[in-house]
Amino acid sequence: MVVNLSEHLANVSPLAMQRPETCGRRASLETQGPVKTKSVLLIVGGGIAAYKSLELVRLLVRAGIGVRAILTEAGAQFVTPLSLSALSGQPVYQALFDLTDEAEMGHIQLSRSADLVVVAPATADLMAKAAHGLAPDLATTALLATDKTVLMAPAMNVRMWQHPATQRNLATLTADGVRFVGPDEGAMACGEFGPGRMAEPEAILAAILAELEAPAAHRPLAGTRVLVTAGPTHEPIDPVRYIANRSSGKQGYALAAALAGLGAEVTLVSGPTALPAPAGVRRLSVETARQMLDAARATLPVDAAVMVAAVADWRPAAAAPRKVKKGEGAAPPPLTLEENPDILATLARSGPDRPRLVVGFAAETNDVISHAVGKRARKGCDWIVANDVSGDVMGGDANAVSLVTADGVETWPSLPKDEVARRLALRIAEALVGPLSGTAESL
Numbered sequence: 001m002v003v004n005l006s007e008h009l010a011n012v013s014p015l016a017m018q019r020p021e022t023c024g025r026r027a028s029l030e031t032q033g034p035v036k037t038k039s040v041l042l043i044v045g046g047g048i049a050a051y052k053s054l055e056l057v058r059l060l061v062r063a064g065i066g067v068r069a070i071l072t073e074a075g076a077q078f079v080t081p082l083s084l085s086a087l088s089g090q091p092v093y094q095a096l097f098d099l100t101d102e103a104e105m106g107h108i109q110l111s112r113s114a115d116l117v118v119v120a121p122a123t124a125d126l127m128a129k130a131a132h133g134l135a136p137d138l139a140t141t142a143l144l145a146t147d148k149t150v151l152m153a154p155a156m157n158v159r160m161w162q163h164p165a166t167q168r169n170l171a172t173l174t175a176d177g178v179r180f181v182g183p184d185e186g187a188m189a190c191g192e193f194g195p196g197r198m199a200e201p202e203a204i205l206a207a208i209l210a211e212l213e214a215p216a217a218h219r220p221l222a223g224t225r226v227l228v229t230a231g232p233t234h235e236p237i238d239p240v241r242y243i244a245n246r247s248s249g250k251q252g253y254a255l256a257a258a259l260a261g262l263g264a265e266v267t268l269v270s271g272p273t274a275l276p277a278p279a280g281v282r283r284l285s286v287e288t289a290r291q292m293l294d295a296a297r298a299t300l301p302v303d304a305a306v307m308v309a310a311v312a313d314w315r316p317a318a319a320a321p322r323k324v325k326k327g328e329g330a331a332p333p334p335l336t337l338e339e340n341p342d343i344l345a346t347l348a349r350s351g352p353d354r355p356r357l358v359v360g361f362a363a364e365t366n367d368v369i370s371h372a373v374g375k376r377a378r379k380g381c382d383w384i385v386a387n388d389v390s391g392d393v394m395g396g397d398a399n400a401v402s403l404v405t406a407d408g409v410e411t412w413p414s415l416p417k418d419e420v421a422r423r424l425a426l427r428i429a430e431a432l433v434g435p436l437s438g439t440a441e442s443l
């Protein structure tokens with residue numbers, strides 16, 4: 001699902017747009033007339049990223065979406081209930097046994113009063129409690145009692161995110177149907193670098209809009225698991241140099257987003273790119289082809305695997321442990337290459353873990369179709385999406401592809417990468433679950 005944020009905001013009723021952004025009152029949200037307002041229950045956990053949740057509330061209210069907030073005890077160390085209620089125009093709920101709140105609205109009712117439950121920031125602790133069904137406070141009780149979809153925006157230190165316990169909890173929550181947006185990679189408040197930063201408020205808003213606008217009937221891939229690889233790989237020569245290619249990752253990221261929009265549980269194994277993780281997609285970041293193979297294998301079993309990554313065919317046979325220096329008048333150092341494993345061919349090999357559908361991409365500069373047909377046979381995959389990369393496809397926003405299957409070759413016109421992704425995601429959905437009715441128009 002591709003959510004056009006500016007389009008959505010443009011479509012928001014003028015009434016909603018005129019709503020005061022601060023010092024809102026309950027009445028301002030309740031005087032909307034016949035327009036059915038969507039609402040979210042926002043759980044703000046304890047982390048430095050909680051300040052971004054204030055901006056998220058502002059964006060939600062501006063988009064005409066009602067917000068009730070639960071602020072955890074730890075969350076209240078970072079933002080105040082007053083700022084949350086001022087921005088949302090609603091009371092903020094904090095304590096499970098707050099009698100006033102119980103009299104007005106029980107915690108069970110609170111957990112079901114909204115169309116969607118959003119946890120931002122979702123700390124390691126909140127994720128762990130939710131994964132294990134623990135309910136020691138109002139936030140976790142609401143998560144256990146709700147009958148609505150839960151969307152989490154994780155935020156934590158990189159090592160906490162990568163810890164096997166957190167990754168186990170992530171897998172459990174994903175299997176339970178919890179949706180995720182982020183985390184992003186980058187410099188963190190604790191001074192470390194890597195995945196763990198909470199997604200930006202705009203990305204969380206886009207994920208919320210996607211959830212609110214996609215009824216279950218339009219999620220034909222719900223319950224399926226899909227692996228997508230994307231981006232280039234970097235093959236180190238020494239600690240400062242590497243071999244790479246021009247892949248931007250845009251096509252693979254767009255496909256991961258489109259598949260997630262159809263309800264699939266998508267794992268995106270990505271080489272280095274500048275792109276944020278698409279909403280609702282679990283991203284595993286790698287650098288080299290061998291890391292990409294390991295990460296891809298670790299996601300098995302999956303229903304479908306789509307290898308969009310531009311994997312380096314070769315790597316330096318031995319990466320130097322220290323920076324290679326120029327010798328005075330010396331000849332350039334030789335670069336001996338070794339072949340990388342073929343991830344697509346490995347996953348396409350028959351065996352108990354072979355995905356039901358294995359799709360490869362073929363980037364070619366000449367004889368596109370004949371190379372793609374040969375590649376499909378050689379690698380043992382079901383489909384090849386062939387693209388002509390002789391122009392500015394790599395890094396650009398448009399792509400002209402041909403779909404090569406056992407039934408023949410289908411050539412699509414040049415389309416934006418998002419549209420190629422949308423069409424391909426629908427074809428994948430049809431291959432996995434059968435003919436779709438009414439989805440193509442609404443995706």
Ligand code: CTP
Binds near residue numbers: 313362363
């Ligand atoms: N691929 C892969 N692992 C590799 C090389 C390629 O998984 N080591 C996958 C790509 O993700 C893509 C498909 O194989 O889905 C074809 O990639 P491409 O670079 O076009 O083909 P190569 O196998 O590298 O062959 P050549 O470079 O000779 O065209």
